[in-house]
Amino acid sequence: MPTAIHIEVLPARLGDCLLVECPRPSGAPWRMLVDGGPGDTWPVLEERLRHLGRSDRHVDVAVITHIDSDHIGGMLPFLSSDLAAGVGDFWFNGRTHLPGHGPGTERSVAQGESVVTALLGPAGDPLSAGATKPGDAVLPWNEAFGRGPVDTGAAGGFVEVAVPDGPTITLLSPTTARLARLADAWASALREARRERVREVEPDVLAPLDDLRRIADQRTPKDASVPNGSSIALLVEHRGASVVLGADASGDVLAAALHGLARSRGTETVAVDAFKLPHHGSRANVTAALVAAAPAAHYLVSTNGDTFHHPDDAALARVVVGAPPGPTLCFNYRTPRTERWADPGLTERHRYRVAFPDPGRADAGFVLDLPARP
Numbered sequence: 001m002p003t004a005i006h007i008e009v010l011p012a013r014l015g016d017c018l019l020v021e022c023p024r025p026s027g028a029p030w031r032m033l034v035d036g037g038p039g040d041t042w043p044v045l046e047e048r049l050r051h052l053g054r055s056d057r058h059v060d061v062a063v064i065t066h067i068d069s070d071h072i073g074g075m076l077p078f079l080s081s082d083l084a085a086g087v088g089d090f091w092f093n094g095r096t097h098l099p100g101h102g103p104g105t106e107r108s109v110a111q112g113e114s115v116v117t118a119l120l121g122p123a124g125d126p127l128s129a130g131a132t133k134p135g136d137a138v139l140p141w142n143e144a145f146g147r148g149p150v151d152t153g154a155a156g157g158f159v160e161v162a163v164p165d166g167p168t169i170t171l172l173s174p175t176t177a178r179l180a181r182l183a184d185a186w187a188s189a190l191r192e193a194r195r196e197r198v199r200e201v202e203p204d205v206l207a208p209l210d211d212l213r214r215i216a217d218q219r220t221p222k223d224a225s226v227p228n229g230s231s232i233a234l235l236v237e238h239r240g241a242s243v244v245l246g247a248d249a250s251g252d253v254l255a256a257a258l259h260g261l262a263r264s265r266g267t268e269t270v271a272v273d274a275f276k277l278p279h280h281g282s283r284a285n286v287t288a289a290l291v292a293a294a295p296a297a298h299y300l301v302s303t304n305g306d307t308f309h310h311p312d313d314a315a316l317a318r319v320v321v322g323a324p325p326g327p328t329l330c331f332n333y334r335t336p337r338t339e340r341w342a343d344p345g346l347t348e349r350h351r352y353r354v355a356f357p358d359p360g361r362a363d364a365g366f367v368l369d370l371p372a373r374p
């Protein structure tokens, strides 16, 4: 069968930078960029985008899932480059989209404000001193949402997004309440988010993967990060294939939205072909309930383990224990932490597979082609 959804999990160190393409019967594929990784991912992303034919350099939707540096770092040079002009719509919740942050504030893109300005702060803001240049182009921004916020409303809500001549996209996160929390902390969150974290000096301690059920059942705290909770997470469906792009979203928010969607479809769960696990496979986000809400055939993990030592064993154990039989764990880096999941004793006992980037093309990250289904 022909490919319905082509996914590239680019090497973005500790961050996310994904390219998703949905080939169409005629003409150029529909294309979505999700995040730009940390700043040093930009050369990788630029090289990838410039590799596209000159006549096919469009990106239909560019999503900036949330304001952490491991997601926006590479988006800043992208926004300042000529490539940004080829973007059909940016999906991003800027300050002006956040609810309840003061009377008289428009909940739509402020006139003249660009995505760049939103990310770098208004001129004169100490954050942006010298960073913005006057006359930044006003790029198409949240057009698919009437220029309003990208949010699902109440917990358990979801929003189907009309994409002309493209895939079916369902917004799963954030909720309005999570955006309101970000509004309260916008300035400090942005300052914190834009600071590139220093490389971890503590060595990563690898615990034995002896009893996956016990590891899966470990009680772990939920992700309390306000920016992570504001993540834009999406379900993309095209010609019978499907992928959840979990950003760094809350496991609870995602699971509730998936349950709501399943109910509306008259099903128990939302079964998908692939699931980009939230927050680089953090145990604080990948809960057993989330794995149960969207059983998948492929689980994508985007991280090289820098700084936070992701992915967590508890998160992957929950996937292996809770997924439908024979899932594949797909890593965009081969590291000591990910490689031990490929131990034949482990994969045979628990009946799962592990996949890494093509060794000859590690700079391409992990590439997955999901076939169309009749």
Ligand SMILES: [Zn+2]
Residues within 6 Å of the ligand: 014, 015, 016, 068, 070, 071, 248, 279, 280
């Ligand atoms: Zn992240």
